[in-house]
Amino acid sequence: MNAAAAPLLELRGVSKRFERKLDFAGRLARRMGANLRETTVHAVDNVSLAVREGEVVGLVGESGCGKSTLGRLVARILEPSEGERLWRGQPYAAFAGGASRRERLAVQMVFQDPFASLNPRLRIADIVGEAPVVHGLVARRDRDSFVAQVLDRVGMDASLMRRFPHQFSGGQRSRIGIARALAVNPRFLVCDEAVAALDVSIQAQVLNLFIRLREELQLTYLFISHDLGVIRHVSDRVVVMYLGRVVESGPTAEIYARPNHPYTAALIEEVPRIDARHRSYVPIRGEIPSPLAPPPGCHFHPRCPHAFERCRVEAPALREIAPGRLSACHLNDIPRS
Amino acid sequence: MSARLLEVRGLRTHFFTKAGVVKAVDDVSFGVDRGRVLGLVGESGSGKSMTGYSIMGLIDPPGRIVAGSITLAGTELTTLGDAAWRNLRGNRVAMVFQDPMMTLNPVLRIDTQMVEAVRAHHDVSRDAALQRCREALVQVGIASPDERLLGYPHQFSGGMRQRVAIAIALVNKPDVIIADEPTTALDVTIQGQILHEMQRLSRESGTALIWITHDLSVIAGLADEVCVMYAGRIVESGGVDEVLDTPMHPYTRGLLDSVPSRNTPGRPLSQIRGMTPSLLALGEACAFRERCARAVDACRTAPVTQSIGTRGVRCVNPLS
Numbered sequence: 001m002n003a004a005a006a007p008l009l010e011l012r013g014v015s016k017r018f019e020r021k022l023d024f025a026g027r028l029a030r031r032m033g034a035n036l037r038e039t040t041v042h043a044v045d046n047v048s049l050a051v052r053e054g055e056v057v058g059l060v061g062e063s064g065c066g067k068s069t070l071g072r073l074v075a076r077i078l079e080p081s082e083g084e085r086l087w088r089g090q091p092y093a094a095f096a097g098g099a100s101r102r103e104r105l106a107v108q109m110v111f112q113d114p115f116a117s118l119n120p121r122l123r124i125a126d127i128v129g130e131a132p133v134v135h136g137l138v139a140r141r142d143r144d145s146f147v148a149q150v151l152d153r154v155g156m157d158a159s160l161m162r163r164f165p166h167q168f169s170g171g172q173r174s175r176i177g178i179a180r181a182l183a184v185n186p187r188f189l190v191c192d193e194a195v196a197a198l199d200v201s202i203q204a205q206v207l208n209l210f211i212r213l214r215e216e217l218q219l220t221y222l223f224i225s226h227d228l229g230v231i232r233h234v235s236d237r238v239v240v241m242y243l244g245r246v247v248e249s250g251p252t253a254e255i256y257a258r259p260n261h262p263y264t265a266a267l268i269e270e271v272p273r274i275d276a277r278h279r280s281y282v283p284i285r286g287e288i289p290s291p292l293a294p295p296p297g298c299h300f301h302p303r304c305p306h307a308f309e310r311c312r313v314e315a316p317a318l319r320e321i322a323p324g325r326l327s328a329c330h331l332n333d334i335p336r337s
Numbered sequence: 338m339s340a341r342l343l344e345v346r347g348l349r350t351h352f353f354t355k356a357g358v359v360k361a362v363d364d365v366s367f368g369v370d371r372g373r374v375l376g377l378v379g380e381s382g383s384g385k386s387m388t389g390y391s392i393m394g395l396i397d398p399p400g401r402i403v404a405g406s407i408t409l410a411g412t413e414l415t416t417l418g419d420a421a422w423r424n425l426r427g428n429r430v431a432m433v434f435q436d437p438m439m440t441l442n443p444v445l446r447i448d449t450q451m452v453e454a455v456r457a458h459h460d461v462s463r464d465a466a467l468q469r470c471r472e473a474l475v476q477v478g479i480a481s482p483d484e485r486l487l488g489y490p491h492q493f494s495g496g497m498r499q500r501v502a503i504a505i506a507l508v509n510k511p512d513v514i515i516a517d518e519p520t521t522a523l524d525v526t527i528q529g530q531i532l533h534e535m536q537r538l539s540r541e542s543g544t545a546l547i548w549i550t551h552d553l554s555v556i557a558g559l560a561d562e563v564c565v566m567y568a569g570r571i572v573e574s575g576g577v578d579e580v581l582d583t584p585m586h587p588y589t590r591g592l593l594d595s596v597p598s599r600n601t602p603g604r605p606l607s608q609i610r611g612m613t614p615s616l617l618a619l620g621e622a623c624a625f626r627e628r629c630a631r632a633v634d635a636c637r638t639a640p641v642t643q644s645i646g647t648r649g650v651r652c653v654n655p656l657s
Contacts, residue, residue, distance in 0.1 A: 205608045227597075229596065
């Protein structure tokens with residue numbers, strides 16, 4: 001791979017804040033002297049990320065860490081509060097207007113819940129076929145044969161396209177969700193917890209489908225999951241998030257073998273494994289803080305076993321600690337003895 | 338094998354629906370001893386939760402326990418009347434559910450809910466009951482119980498709520514706690530904390546724990562024994578090491594092989610083909626035979642559980 005070429009997709013210092021404005025009663029109460037303020041959640045805080053063509057990047061973190069918001073920013077479902085998004089080196093904004101529709105369709109998303117993300121009143125042929133017809137990729141009269149091709153690609157029987165979503169099992173619905181994303185010939189898929197709702201045996205089938213599609217269509221994935229086993233299996237590179245910030249990133253094998261950030265280390269340690277029997281759990285302390293009121297300094301310091309004074313006041317910067325590996329931890333500044 | 342604390346023999350729980358009889362639990366037998374953890378593993382629809390509900394006496398029409406016995410320290414539970422059940426449930430057997438919001442009443446303070454659980458079974462003063470509640474909260478790792486008792490469920494995080502639900506299950510020091518996927522909705526680090534507390538509790542207090550889950554790796558770390566369920570039947574049972582190291586039933590084997598961490602990263606996972614069958618269409622034959630690579634003609638007849646030492650496997654052509 002040519003390292004000098006621009007990455008397929010790049011985020012530069014992207015932040016997303018959600019603000020809850022005060023309602024009328026709230027504004028009135030504030031006028032009267034009540035101590036009410038608008039609340040702001042920093043869902044994603046100054047994240048930079050580059051994904052090369054053909055790469056699978058795994059994004060892990062616990063609930064509330066901003067991984068889904070980041071996925072939605074990449075898929076253009078949300079607009080960032082700050083920062084730049086680049087596709088093949090060009091800002092997303094350059095793709096406005098009808099002429100570059102194809103470029104905009106290049107990033108698609110597969111959603112977590114195979115029950116909620118399909119319209120229960122539409123037949124499968126409509127769910128999968130609607131977007132390519134609307135965007136002029138397929139003529140309306142060719143729609144059904146096109147849907148049959150796409151369904152075949154995700155391993156589903158094309159004769160089922162007249163059915164409704166409720167007539168399918170969870171695994172089949174996942175396949176329909178994937179077929180819908182593939183129908184507009186994307187180059188890049190954002191998979192947000194795409195296998196989380198599935199049973200183990202079905203999860204394996206759907207993961208295999210993702211692996212096969214990547215090879216057949218040369219797709220690039222941003223694979224979002226809380227399941228470190230899944231991430232380890234599918235990704236080339238892992239990005240770990242905690243409370244809106246990236247705390248560590250690097251090649252999958254290295255991260256799992258030698259995690260640098262104490263949070264990554266704790267995450268990997270906590271994962272139940274089949275070969276770890278009758279283990280004594282040594283849990284990491286504390287709860288995940290609310291993103292409404294993140295702790296100052298390093299967000300992880302209240303739970304970190306190695307925290308010292310500097311962690312409480314200064315947020316560590318994400319810096320290269322080895323080629324291709326980034327970590328945001330003050331411990332890296334202390335010379336190892 | 339005699340006189341185990343909780344013993345389930347030949348349990349059948351069927352649901353009589355308009356579409357036909359759903360055999361949610363079909364001839365299930367197992368037992369658990371004091372201070373031990375039994376893992377009940379299966380995928381959705383395998384009947385693992387219904388087994389738990391049957392033990393708790395929580396099967397509502399159109400469901401009914403049609404056969405089998407459940408004994409707790411020698412007392413038969415399937416024939417108990419309502420009054421006897423009220424005395425037993427929450428007192429000697431307790432259950433923790435997947436969603437703690439389902440167990441906790443959102444409009445009542447934690448102290449009200451916990452004290453109610455104590456005084457429903459014991460004739461004690463409110464202060465004495467509160468003291469027990471405090472102890473139970475400390476046991477599950479809640480640092481400032483006095484403050485927490487005055488809170489409402491919505492003021493708690495998901496992990497905290499689940500701790501409170503576990504504390505309510507514990508407060509009457511039951512013989513058996515049935516935990517139905519209690520950590521599935523929680524984050525990895527919080528799950529680790531709860532598993533740690535539960536493990537310690539069952540060791541220290543001698544409470545028997547039945548841990549219902551779809552996650553084999555949780556069972557690997559926590560349980561002493563494991564029963565694997567498929568389509569309403571236990572297909573394999575035994576010590577956790579034996580079953581996970583040398584599975585004998587092709588389904589157990591298939592499940593273990595499809596776990597990502599046991600496969601080479603980036604390579605296709607070995608998978609079980611097909612889907613779980615509808616519980617309506619089940620005959621006497623082995624329900625797994627359509628998906629099984631080792632299926633033979635004899636699979637068409639009802640497989641019986643073969644005992645091999647302390648293990649059991651319900652397969653006519655088991656892996657050696």
